[in-house]
């Protein structure tokens with residue numbers, strides 16, 4: 001888990017990497033890895049998220065949530 005940012009993939013909303021996988025492709029800092037059927041953020045890398053929102057824009061199902069822990 002990141003100290004400042006966590007990137008959550010809601011599996012229930014996600015189409016799966018076989019059908020989609022766009023988040024894995026678009027993230028410029030490779031936050032996502034494929035874990036079984038779904039993408040998952042690498043905990044050690046979450047703080048490297050640049051908040052570019054490319055994954056949010058690419059996801060057809062709004063399955064990704066970026067948590068800015070410093071705002072909580």
Ligand code: SF4
Nearest residue numbers: 027049050052053055
């Ligand atoms: S906001 Fe940008 S850097 Fe952060 S996880 Fe999404 S694509 Fe990657």
Ligand code: SF4
Nearest residue numbers: 014015020021023059
């Ligand atoms: S872009 Fe969205 S639907 Fe596609 S694999 Fe990523 S989280 Fe799942």
